[in-house]
Amino acid sequence: MVPRLRRAGVLRASRYGYAGNLIGTLAKTALQIRPLLNAPERARYFESVIALSKLASNARALYDEIVKILGSRRDCVLKTLLVILNNQFYQGWVADPSQPSWSPRRYTTEEYVDGASLIFSIYASLFPITDECCNHVDIAAITTDAVVYERLLLAAVRLTKFKDAETQIDGLPYQATLEGETVTISSIDPDIERSVRLGYIQSDNQAIIRIHRFRNSNPPMSMSDFLDMGFERDAFPGLLELAEKPVRRYRMMLPTAPEIFSIFAGDQMFREEVESLLLLDVNNFGNVSDLIADVNEHVTTTDIFKFQRYFTFLSGVYQRALARIEDEAERTFLTFTSTVFVMSHDNLFMQMMLIFRSEAKVRSLIDLMKMTISTGHIDLQYRPLIDLGGYYVIAPQVLAASNLVRNTIVANGLRPIALGPEDQMVNAVIDALKSAGFKVESGVELRAGGLDFELDIVAWRDGHLFFFECKNAYHPCSPHEMRNSYDHIKVGRDQLDKRRRVFSETTHKSQLLKKHGWAVDPSAEVHTGIVTANRIFHGAALNGHPVRQAHELINVLTMGKLSGEERSLSIWAGSEFHALDLVTYLEGDSIAAKQLAALDPTDWEVAMGYRRLTLATYVLDPLKLQGIMEASYPAVEHA
Numbered sequence: 268m269v270p271r272l273r274r275a276g277v278l279r280a281s282r283y284g285y286a287g288n289l290i291g292t293l294a295k296t297a298l299q300i301r302p303l304l305n306a307p308e309r310a311r312y313f314e315s316v317i318a319l320s321k322l323a324s325n326a327r328a329l330y331d332e333i334v335k336i337l338g339s340r341r342d343c344v345l346k347t348l349l350v351i352l353n354n355q356f357y358q359g360w361v362a363d364p365s366q367p368s369w370s371p372r373r374y375t376t377e378e379y380v381d382g383a384s385l386i387f388s389i390y391a392s393l394f395p396i397t398d399e400c401c402n403h404v405d406i407a408a409i410t411t412d413a414v415v416y417e418r419l420l421l422a423a424v425r426l427t428k429f430k431d432a433e434t435q436i437d438g439l440p441y442q443a444t445l446e447g448e449t450v451t452i453s454s455i456d457p458d459i460e461r462s463v464r465l466g467y468i469q470s471d472n473q474a475i476i477r478i479h480r481f482r483n484s485n486p487p488m489s490m491s492d493f494l495d496m497g498f499e500r501d502a503f504p505g506l507l508e509l510a511e512k513p514v515r516r517y518r519m520m521l522p523t524a525p526e527i528f529s530i531f532a533g534d535q536m537f538r539e540e541v542e543s544l545l546l547l548d549v550n551n552f553g554n555v556s557d558l559i560a561d562v563n564e565h566v567t568t569t570d571i572f573k574f575q576r577y578f579t580f581l582s583g584v585y586q587r588a589l590a591r592i593e594d595e596a597e598r599t600f601l602t603f604t605s606t607v608f609v610m611s612h613d614n615l616f617m618q619m620m621l622i623f624r625s626e627a628k629v630r631s632l633i634d635l636m637k638m639t640i641s642t643g644h645i646d647l648q649y650r651p652l653i654d655l656g657g658y659y660v661i662a663p664q665v666l667a668a669s670n671l672v673r674n675t676i677v678a679n680g681l682r683p684i685a686l687g688p689e690d691q692m693v694n695a696v697i698d699a700l701k702s703a704g705f706k707v708e709s710g711v712e713l714r715a716g717g718l719d720f721e722l723d724i725v726a727w728r729d730g731h732l733f734f735f736e737c738k739n740a741y742h743p744c745s746p747h748e749m750r751n752s753y754d755h756i757k758v759g760r761d762q763l764d765k766r767r768r769v770f771s772e773t774t775h776k777s778q779l780l781k782k783h784g785w786a787v788d789p790s791a792e793v794h795t796g797i798v799t800a801n802r803i804f805h806g807a808a809l810n811g812h813p814v815r816q817a818h819e820l821i822n823v824l825t826m827g828k829l830s831g832e833e834r835s836l837s838i839w840a841g842s843e844f845h846a847l848d849l850v851t852y853l854e855g856d857s858i859a860a861k862q863l864a865a866l867d868p869t870d871w872e873v874a875m876g877y878r879r880l881t882l883a884t885y886v887l888d889p890l891k892l893q894g895i896m897e898a899s900y901p902a903v904e905h906a
Contacts, residue, residue, distance in 0.1 A: 269309045278316045279433040280323035285330055287323025290316060311455070315436040315443035319429075322450050325875035326429040329422040330389070336419045337390055344419075345390060346401040346660065347408050348383050349607045351416060352647070353662040355379060357586055357606075368873040371417055374424050377648070380665065381745070382423030384647050385430075391640045401653075401660040403514075404603045409596075428873045428880055431746045438750035451870075453883035458807050461863045462814070463749070464885045466802035469816070470549055470742060473802075477545040489538035490576065494583040503527070507588050516604035517588055519581065521618065528621040531577045539579065539667075540572045546670055550742055550801050552691040552817065558672075562681055565631035568672045573622060574632060575671050578651075582606070582663035608661045615652070615659055635675050644747065649678040677741055677748070692800045692817050693723065693737045699824040700726045703844050705733075708783050715778055716769035724798075725779065729846035732776065732791040734766045735798050737817070742801040752803050759797035760809035767795055767812075796820075796853050806859035813853045823852045828903060829896060836900035861899055865892035 272278060280290045294316040337344055355376050366373040374382075394400075408416050432452045435441040440455050454460035497503050506527070510518045521527060536544070547558050561567055585606050592598040610618075619629040637659065638650030651666040652659045675681070693709065700707045711722040724735040736759035743749040769775050770793055777789040797814045799805065805816040822828070827839040827848070838858060839848045851857060866885035873880045 269312060273312065273437045276433065276437050279430075279437065280320055281326070281430050281433060285323045285327035287320040287327075290323065291320035294320070308455075311442055312436065315441075318443040318445040318450050319432055319436060321445055322429060322432075322875050322878055322880055325878050326426055328876055329426045329429075332422045333386060333389055333419060333426070334393065336415060337386070337393060340405055340415075341394055342399070343403040343405040345387065346403065346607055346609075347405040347416060347603070348386060348420070349401075349647075349660065349662040349665070350404055350603050351408075351420070352376070352379060352383055353582075353606055353664045354602060356662075356664040356668045357582065364871075368425065369421065371421060374421075376668075377744075378424050378427070379420055380647050381427045382420050384645050385427055386419065386423045387640050387647070387653075388645055396640045396655060398655045398658045400655055401607075401609055401658075404607075406600070406603065409599050409603055425873050425875060429875065432880060432882075434746040434750070439746065439753055448878045449881055450878070451881045451883055456807070458863055459804070460883065461866045461885050462804045462807035462859075464866060464887070465862055466805050466816075468887050469802045469805070473549045474546050477548060478542050481541060481545060486538045486541065487536065490579050490583060491539075493537065494580070494587060498587050503584065506584055514604050515601070517585055517601060518605075519584070527580075528618075530580065531573050531622045532624075534569060536572065537576060540576065543572070543575075543670060543672065544568075547673060552695040552800070557691070562635070562672075562676060563631060563679075565625070565628045566635060570623065570628065570632055571635075571672045571675055574619070574636070575667060575669075577618075577622060578661065578663040579667035581608070582667055585663075606663070608659075608663060609655075610659050610661065612657060612659065635679055646674075646678070649674040673741065690737065690739055692739050692798070695821060696735065696737065696798055696817055697724060699821040700724070703824040703849075704728055705846075706783070706785050706787075711779075711782070713779060713782060715775040716772070718765060718769060720766065720769075722766070725783070727780075727785060727787055727791060730788060730791050731794060731846045731850060732770070733794045733796065733849070734763060734770070735796050736762050737798045737800075739800040743803055749803060752799070752801060756797050756799065756804055756807075756809060756814055760812055763795040763797065763812045764810055767793060792850075794850060794853055806863045813857070813859070815853065815859065819858070820852070823849065823858070829858070829900065833904075835903045836896055837903050838900050856899075861895045862892065865889075865895055867891070 276282065278290055278294060280287050283289060294313040297313045298310060298317075340347070360376050360379075362375040362378075363370075363372045390396075390400075405412065405416075432443065432450075435452055436443050440459050441452055442455050444451050444453070454463075505520055507517045508520055510516055544555060544558055548555050551558060559568055562571065589598050589602055589605070592601065615633065616629060619632065620626070623629050623632070633652065636650055637652040637654045638645055638647070639654050647653070647662070647665060648669040651669065651671070652661060697707055697709055705726040705728040707724065707726045708722075709724050711720070711725055713720045713722065722734060723737045724733075726733040726735070738752075738755035738759050740752040740755045741748070743752050770779060773789050776791065776793070780787060780789055795812045797809070797812050798817050798820060799814060800817055802816045804814045805819070807814045823838065824844065827844055828835040828837055838852075839845070840851070852859075866887050869884060869886050871882040871884050
């Protein structure tokens with residue numbers, strides 16, 4: 268019963284108009300039958316609901332502020348918000364996390380997009396969505412009313428943090444505690460939050476490494492350079508005209524320059540597109556070229572890059588034209604009236620046909636990209652064509668800056684297609700185990716101990732028997748998505764609980780070894796591990812089953828080194844790999860444990876009126892990590 272309540276989010280105050288008293292009362296009633304709950308974590312969950320419900324009235328105040336502003340600017344607020352976001356992305360907004368939570372500088376562009384997405388959802392709950400919703404911008408936002416939109420976005424961003432907290436206590440191993448006027452969200456096991464932070468840090472580092480190498484390898488021209496060169500040579504004459512009615516704005520005249528579309532139809536990639544591909548490569552286990560693949564029956568990842576290229580080009584054309592205007596007031600005015608597009612369905616279809624020349628492809632591509640504004644969970648970076656009925660409204664720079672291939676796959680539930688018929692991560696781990704001298708079998712079906720098993724990977728070497736469950740979830744970008752990764756590793760935990768219990772018995776172990784034809788001692792020690800494609804939860808352990816990221820596991824098996832610019836650190840106990848090196852990596856004083864030890868606690872606080880919402884999290888101390896690693900592993904000079 269309780270797991271179903273949590274999965275469905277039944278006790279979220281945000282579902283009931285932020286009625287904290289109602290939710291708190293329900294949770295208190297549940298706690299009155301504490302002996303019947305059967306598990307301490309269920310009681311802890313209701314206690315967390317009660318604690319978080321104390322913030323619901325403050326969240327309601329933020330919601331009411333949003334509603335009030337939307338009501339006073341119903342006809343112009345949505346397009347104005349998109350202009351503000353679009354400009355943030357184009358100008359390269361840099362957040363300052365040291366700022367207080369009421370400061371606009373505190374938050375990232377992605378957090379502002381989350382806030383704006385929530386505003387769109389709230390708007391849809393108040394007013395009908397029509398083609399007239401985005402006809403106008405709020406010119407007063409340029410001058411006197413700029414602070415109103417600042418307040419609107421800040422209220423929405425803080426409200427998303429409350430909703431994230433609800434997601435964390437419902438769908439993740441987190442709890443809420445109340446002390447005074449502060450509600451703190453923390454992982455029940457501190458290593459869970461440490462592993463989440465470590466995972467994001469490692470993913471970012473891997474992306475930086477790939478892009479750094481790429482930029483030092485004679486990369487292709489960027490779209491930005493292409494546009495600069497074109498404007499210097501006046502290569503795009505007549506592409507824009509200054510229209511005066513119904514409002515003064517720049518207007519694109521693409522029908523007069525159809526040759527422009529050849530830029531988007533070619534398969535040659537611009538620098539930004541290759542860098543987006545390298546971001547996908549962070550959790551890839553094949554060649555980078557493997558990422559150029561089918562997304563569905565009609566659309567490939569290359570098609571999505573071309574679609575994105577088109578709007579990157581359009582955005583750049585407008586922004587460069589605006590940059591030539593010396594009068595700041597005029598430039599700002601035209602930024603608001605020109606840089607967010609409203610296109611009819613037919614017009615967008617026609618433009619896409621000039622690029623792709625396939626009706627089936629274009630219709631499928633538009634279906635993947637379009638978003639209907641609703642009261643449910645929406646994200647402007649996942650479905651960037653906002654469908655108003657007969658028109659789409661598009662913030663081109665928001666679209667251009669999105670990890671659109673990844674977001675499209677996630678938003679449309681296309682992960683199984685993207686993985687293909689074989690999981691390359693599983694194959695890569697199997698190959699690494701074999702190269703390290705293990706006997707290996709995968710996809711093993713066996714009945715033992717009265718249970719039917721399908722084992723992802725079984726490996727043996729030097730008197731040690733390993734069971735690995737492999738989970739290839741996409742890299743999560745929010746608590747909402749993180750539930751997917753956590754659900755995967757929970758399944759792995761439950762599977763490995765059974766494997767460890769059954770195959771720790773010599774009889775069943777002998778049965779397994781005999782099935783594989785392995786003439787080895789059945790007294791082998793049993794070890795388990797959950798192997799993940801993404802790095803979130805790397806270093807955590809569930810019921811004693813360590814979670815390890817596949818790339819690092821493969822490195823331990825095949826290279827045994829932590830690479831640095833001038834020298835590396837050897838992580839094997841000796842000059843060659845032995846099974847005990849893997850045992851240490853999984854169960855002992857492992858690399859992951861040392862990495863987690865370099866994360867120091869910190870609090871991330873959001874003011875919610877007179878109350879506060881705090882996330883108990885961790886930050887990496889790079890010097891501390893370096894010291895721990897250098898004290899633990901011998902250095903190996905590069906040849």
